[in-house]
Amino acid sequence: MSSLVLEHFLTENLEDLNNNGLYNVIDPLQGANDFMITIAGKQLINLSSNNYLGLATDPRLIQSAVEAARIYGVGAGAVRTINGTLDLHVQLEEKLIAFKKTEAVITYPSGFICNIAAISAVMDKDDAILSDELNHASIIEGCRLSRAAIIRYNHSDMTDLRSKAIAAKQSGLFKKIMVITDGVFSMDGDIAKLPEIVHIAEELDLITYVDDAHGSGVLGKGAGTVQHFGLSDRIDMQIGTLSKAIGVVGGYVAGKRNLIDWLKARSKPFLFSTALPPASVAPCITAIDIIKNTPELIDRLWENSRYLRKGLQELGFNTGNSETPITPCIIGDEKLSQLFSRRLYEEGVYAKAVVFPTVPRGTGRIRNMPTAGHSEALLGQVLDVYAKVGQELNLI
Numbered sequence: 001m002s003s004l005v006l007e008h009f010l011t012e013n014l015e016d017l018n019n020n021g022l023y024n025v026i027d028p029l030q031g032a033n034d035f036m037i038t039i040a041g042k043q044l045i046n047l048s049s050n051n052y053l054g055l056a057t058d059p060r061l062i063q064s065a066v067e068a069a070r071i072y073g074v075g076a077g078a079v080r081t082i083n084g085t086l087d088l089h090v091q092l093e094e095k096l097i098a099f100k101k102t103e104a105v106i107t108y109p110s111g112f113i114c115n116i117a118a119i120s121a122v123m124d125k126d127d128a129i130l131s132d133e134l135n136h137a138s139i140i141e142g143c144r145l146s147r148a149a150i151i152r153y154n155h156s157d158m159t160d161l162r163s164k165a166i167a168a169k170q171s172g173l174f175k176k177i178m179v180i181t182d183g184v185f186s187m188d189g190d191i192a193k194l195p196e197i198v199h200i201a202e203e204l205d206l207i208t209y210v211d212d213a214h215g216s217g218v219l220g221k222g223a224g225t226v227q228h229f230g231l232s233d234r235i236d237m238q239i240g241t242l243s244k245a246i247g248v249v250g251g252y253v254a255g256k257r258n259l260i261d262w263l264k265a266r267s268k269p270f271l272f273s274t275a276l277p278p279a280s281v282a283p284c285i286t287a288i289d290i291i292k293n294t295p296e297l298i299d300r301l302w303e304n305s306r307y308l309r310k311g312l313q314e315l316g317f318n319t320g321n322s323e324t325p326i327t328p329c330i331i332g333d334e335k336l337s338q339l340f341s342r343r344l345y346e347e348g349v350y351a352k353a354v355v356f357p358t359v360p361r362g363t364g365r366i367r368n369m370p371t372a373g374h375s376e377a378l379l380g381q382v383l384d385v386y387a388k389v390g391q392e393l394n395l396i
């Protein structure tokens with residue numbers, strides 16, 4: 001017999017989500033997550049992937065994956081510290097060291113796990129973490145796990161960060177203080193003010209931590225937000241994902257040798273979760289080479305992003321403060337956002353609504369993710385659909 005308490009909890013909470021338009025229906029794709037996708041037999045223009053450069057379906061990456069699986073099998077067989085570390089993992093980490101221009105790199109099974117692993121290995125209950133209020137959920141989980149005091153500062157508000165950092169410092173309560181931020185904010189597409197953050201951090205001896213999941217492959221010639229600002233030697237911990245622009249799966253921390261040595265010795269997922277599979281590691285290596293050797297790919301991503309953003313703005317939509325390819329179309333009401341997304345779907349455009357708790361209540365939006373794989377003609381079709389649905393719902 002199932003637990004009555006659990007039954008009651010689930011029924012009540014699921015009903016609540018449904019009634020408030022907060023329940024997310026998941027549509028499985030039939031085939032690849034490319035610039036066109038198929039759902040329930042219907043072809044759609046895809047504006048919801050993080051496959052920024054189209055690498056998830058690149059034949060060269062597929063080739064690398066197939067070869068690696070043939071040679072190494074499909075599983076790494078163990079955690080990294082027992083004997084799951086393959087020469088491929090070391091090659092990928094060396095590739096990332098050169099790409100990120102840091103002394104050392106450690107990879108993890110995902111970006112989410114990276115944050116859980118790295119924050120909790122470095123910070124503890126005697127410490128404090130200054131965290132941007134719009135930081136990604138995995139950062140917040142990592143902070144909680146560390147048991148450090150979490151001090152939220154207003155989004156990209158440097159005056160607020162500074163005064164909270166000074167107060168934390170002067171309180172004398174904390175051994176270490178960290179400031180942690182997304183490099184590119186995942187739901188709004190704005191860039192963290194890293195030069196100012198570094199300035200404050202150097203003045204007050206804060207540890208700097210940048211989660212660059214959406215900056216890697218997009219900014220700084222693909223090397224990320226930190227290199228975009230020329231700050232490679234002034235950020236202590238850089239996090240990246242291999243799941244977005246790189247097109248595969250995995251995450252990594254880049255930093256000084258001793259930091260990475262410590263994470264290899266103490267971060268729990270490195271010690272207790274099986275290493276990335278060979279067919280995921282090999283295509284990441286190929287992807288980094290492609291990004292380095294084909295700057296046109298990133299150029300195309302940015303051209304497409306500018307085209308879509310400008311088009312949406314000209315139609316009268318609110319695209320927020322984005323400075324990157326993440327192109328939100330802010331609608332506000334949660335149910336209306338869901339309805340808008342459903343109408344786009346019916347008209348052949350797959351652009352998912354993002355609502356509370358992923359974004360603050362009342363800031364529901366359609367989050368558009370143009371990629372290097374889209375053509376301008378295809379994005380033109382998207383704008384026509386936006387115009388039609390926007391007028392129909394009295395939004396423009």
Ligand SMILES: *Cc1c(COP(=O)(O)O)cnc(C)c1O
Pocket residue numbers: 110111112113115136138139182186211212213214241242243244249250251
């Ligand atoms: C997507 C994302 C992650 C998680 O990365 P995965 O590799 O998908 O687990 C972490 N941080 C930020 C800021 C992200 O946008």
